[in-house]
Amino acid sequence: MKHIFMMAALLVYLSACTPGQRPDEEAAITLTDIQGNKVVLNKPAEKIVCLFDPMMDAIYMLQMQHKLVGIPAETYSDKELFTPFSLIDERIRDKRLAIPGSNETANLESIIALKPDLVIAKHMSAGSIRSLREMGIAVYLASSEKYSQVLKELEDIGQLTGAGERAAELAAYTRQxxxxxxxxxxxxxxxxxxxxxxxxxxxxxxxxxxxxxxxxxxxxxxxxxxxxxxxxxxxxxxxxxxxxxxxxxxxxxxxxxxxxxxxxxxxxxxxxxxxxxxxxxxxxxxxxxxxxxxxxxxxxxxxxxxxxxxxxxxxxxxxxxxxxxxxxxxxxxxxx
CATH class of the missing domain: 3.40.50.1980 (Nitrogenase molybdenum iron protein domain)
Structure with a gap:
């Protein structure tokens, strides 16, 4: 019971301070993810939890890795991910970035504790998405299953992170x-x-x-x-x-x-x-x-x-x- 009260208090606190979009604010960024969910931010995300490694890779390509506060658990456990990412990010090398979930699961309490304004995942229940959105935390679901999806998702993440020009440049190069x-x-x-x-x-x-x-x-x-x-x-x-x-x-x-x-x-x-x-x-x-x-x-x-x-x-x-x-x-x- 004590745990439930603490969680409720945390939700109330974060709903008052999370820098996401509020119902009474004008949205600066609005788009729809590959699964049809509307994603709204009043400004480019500054703190990102990314639980899907292809999207984490896209964030590094966009040179927005400084905004990451949480990454997929696979990053530390999978040598094929850990070796290259630890080479280019000392926070991963030293295992200092939080791992509040994986490609398949998300720990809602751990995510909330990081106070992100954007969560990127592959899978997340409708209830979890709704809870995060009610606190002003935007949720973007990605798939990356086809060439067209990969390009769309790169451009979407570019908009959501304020790296639209970089995303457009990389997408144009890839298409060419x-x-x-x-x-x-x-x-x-x-x-x-x-x-x-x-x-x-x-x-x-x-x-x-x-x-x-x-x-x-x-x-x-x-x-x-x-x-x-x-x-x-x-x-x-x-x-x-x-x-x-x-x-x-x-x-x-x-x-x-x-x-x-x-x-x-x-x-x-x-x-x-x-x-x-x-x-x-x-x-x-x-x-x-x-x-x-x-x-x-x-x-x-x-x-x-x-x-x-x-x-x-x-x-x-x-x-x-x-x-x-x-x-x-x-x-x-x-x-x-």
């Missing part, structure tokens, strides 16, 4: 690059496109990507043909299906190619037989739920066309410098 890749891919006859199989990490070699996915977008921009035609995001298949598809090339998500070479039943698959198995790693540089879907497409195109590793990596380095700026970008590319 993808348009160029799309034109090049369109010039390749369907019969000449390498049949490509994509597989996710952690030994899940039979977990692939369907046509309704960001990684499928990457494959199309790279000018290759996804052998999986299922209209879903991440379908599971079996060895017989993979053998029947007989891909020319396999792209793996941060796993060793030996996972395929060790399976005798797959030895006659063209990609296995010709050792045309490639790996997108470190994963941070090729996250398809961020603007770095572009770098993933560049590497896949390089493998499909026989480009040298150094040439495709140089293109990736240039993009990382563009996305993060010279200071942060130069720190990050030491990991490539």
């Amino acid at each position: 690059q993808f348009d160029a890749m799309q034109s090049a891919a369109a010039a390749v006859p369907e019969k000449d496109r390498k049949k490509t199989y994509f597989t996710w990490a952690h030994g899940r070699i039979y977990a692939t990507t369907g046509r309704n996915s960001m990684m499928n977008d990457c494959l199309e921009f790279a000018g290759v043909r996804n052998v999986c035609t299922a209209p879903v995001d991440q379908p599971d298949i079996n060895a017989e299906t993979l053998i029947s598809w007989n891909p020319d090339m396999i792209v793996m998500w941060n796993d060793p190619a030996d996972l395929f070479y060790a399976k005798k039943e797959l030895s006659r698959v063209t990609a296995v037989e010709k050792k045309a198995i490639f790996n997108l790693m470190p994963m941070f540089f090729y996250n398809p739920h961020t603007l770095k879907s572009l770098t993933a497409a560049v590497r896949i195109r390089g493998w499909a066309t026989g480009q040298t590793t150094e040439a495709s990596l140089e293109a990736v380095r240039e993009m990382i410098l563009k996305y993060y700026g010279p200071t942060t970008g130069n720190q990050l590319i030491t990991l490539l």
